[in-house]
Amino acid sequence: MTKNENAYIVGIIAEYNPLHKGHAWHIQKAKELAGAKYCIAVMSGDFVQRGAPAIFDKYTRTAMALEAGADLVLEMPSIFAASSAEDFAACGIALLDRLGVVGSVCFGSECGNMEEISRAASILASEPDLYTAALKEQLKKGFTWPQARAHALSLTGDFDKELLDSPNNILGIEYAKALIRRKSPIRPITVLRQGSGYHDTGFSDVFCSASAIRKELEANASNGGEWLPASVLQGMPSFAGHFLEPAYPVFLNDFSTLLNTALLRMTAASDPLEQYLDVSDDLAARIRKELLSFSSFEDRIGELKTRQYTYTRISRALLHLLLGITDQEIMAGRAADYAPYARVLGFHRGASAVLSDIKKRGTIPLITKTADAGNLLEGTAWEMFQKDLFCSHLYQAVVSGKYHTHLKNEYTHSVVMKS
Structure with a gap:
């Protein structure tokens, strides 16, 4: 070729x-x-x-x-x-x-609209001052990251609400953003x-x-x-x-025993839960509080879910604890x-x-x-x-x-x- x-x-x-x-x-x-x-x-x-x-x-x-x-x-x-x-x-x-x-x-x-996806991706890739300020303000108010970002984007550009709320649109925007930041010659196409x-x-x-x-x-x-x-x-x-x-x-609950075992072992070893990806100080404290509930994987997510933490965010955090994926590993992976x-x-x-x-x-x-x-x-x-x-x-x-x-x-x- x-x-x-x-x-x-x-x-x-x-x-x-x-x-x-x-x-x-x-x-x-x-x-x-x-x-x-x-x-x-x-x-x-x-x-x-x-x-x-x-x-x-x-x-x-x-x-x-x-x-x-x-x-x-x-x-x-x-x-x-x-x-x-x-x-x-x-x-x-x-x-x-x-x-x-x-x-x-x-x-x-x-949405099926590559032009709109690229326009939103350009804003996220460049992070103009208006977007950054709005994002910080929404996060301070306690909104989740997806909610805060959608609001900040809506202030920066005239976007349809569905563009910023729909999961495949969100991933599509991230694909386009990654291409922009890499200055990649790969052409994005959406269907x-x-x-x-x-x-x-x-x-x-x-x-x-x-x-x-x-x-x-x-x-x-x-x-x-x-x-x-x-x-x-x-x-x-x-x-x-x-x-x-x-x-x-x-299914997710097939991993319940492994999760409970991992949490017990980490706690007994005084292993800081906060070092793992997506586990904030507050979420770590909540996990420790519910440590001995010995719930199923899905039930643990329900126990930990709040307005601030979405179901998916908590599920990922618990999975990262189970798999031992740390913030340090992610930062090293990004650097590579x-x-x-x-x-x-x-x-x-x-x-x-x-x-x-x-x-x-x-x-x-x-x-x-x-x-x-x-x-x-x-x-x-x-x-x-x-x-x-x-x-x-x-x-x-x-x-x-x-x-x-x-x-x-x-x-x-x-x-x-x-x-």
């Missing part, structure tokens, strides 16, 4: 938790809009941005992404995959940018989200949401019913059953430009030229074998990769314990390949 052929590769940043018909449509639409031959998906590993475990392991989700049309699936470093929208987006964009071969990035949004909204839990005639699928799967599991009901499969591509029948779903390596989870054999080109033109190591990482990485990159392994091994331990099965670990599980 030559430099101007980057346009033939489009990037997607996703979780596929799980992959549904809307995701499959998006992969094909992204290729169409970008005029791309290949699609590279940067995907969260075994824990996701809302502060929870992925419902299915990363290898199952990778196989489904490849079946849906992705040509290469890379894992987003775990410390950013389970972080704020800003860090999640910054990491995803950095990874695509540092590959050296991606011409565009395509994401869904509720109007089809079917159900991000948080909708009903089943749509067009595309249902991943939230609806997860809720239905968990409800069936709790009621002792068929774990993969027809209603779920109707919202997913026709090939879904092939990949999901042998898979092992897990978010994505100091690209770990391959799976690829289409027909896209081997893309892997070759990344090796030639990328600015970060490409890891296809876990055992080779020690020879390719050092410093912060090696520490981040070690955290990825820890997170996946913790996830695998919970799956193995719940289903009394033996799973391959990160050293014995091979890259997923599709012919």
Whole structure:
């Protein structure tokens, strides 16, 4: 490939938790809009941005992404995959940018208006005085960060309220902001989200949401019913059953005992909870107060939720405590430009030229074998990769314990390949 052929590769940043018909449509639409031959998906590993475990392991989700049309699936470093929208987006964009071969990035949004998304992103990227002052004022009044930022943006520019309230719009703005700050040549493209909204839990005639699928799967599991009901499969591509029948779903409360154990151990060791990502002094005090409630993961979130702390913020904070993700690790990861390596989870054999080109033109190591990482990485990159392994091994331990099965670990599980 030559430099101007980057346009033939489009990037997607996703979780596929799980992959549904809307995701499959998006992969094909992204290729169409970008005029791309290949699609590279940067995907969260075994824990996701809302502060929870992925419902299915990363290898199952990778196989489904490849079946849906992705040509290469890379894992987003775990410390950013389970972080704020800003860090999640910054990491995803950095990874695509540092590959050296991606011409565009395509994401869904509720507004479908790239011009409006870019305008909001420009304000956030430059942080003019009016915006900064308004943001500080709203935070002082006790509003959550998303509320304060939305208000500050509304004062700085004439934006539709939905632009600043809708989850995919917010992520889209963060993607565009990250591109601006990096001065990246990657072109942002947005597509109007089809079917159900991000948080909708009903089943749509067009595309249902991943939230609806997860809720239905968990409800069936709790009621002792068929774990993969027809209603779920109707919202997913026709090939879904092939990949999901042998898979092992897990839910947030499956990690309750591990969370309670971690909190007890940290407290006994006088380990300061405030050092962990998203854990403020006030939240740490509230966690200590409820230490011996031995609640489920979800119940702990309910006990800690206030007007100041959203459900997702608390869920992420507790997950960071469980996984041991600290403020110091995040700062080091940012200083290493978010994505100091690209770990391959799976690829289409027909896209081997893309892997070759990344090796030639990328600015970060490409890891296809876990055992080779020690020879390719050092410093912060090696520490981040070690955290990825820890997170996946913790996830695998919970799956193995719940289903009394033996799973391959990160050293014995091979890259997923599709012919």
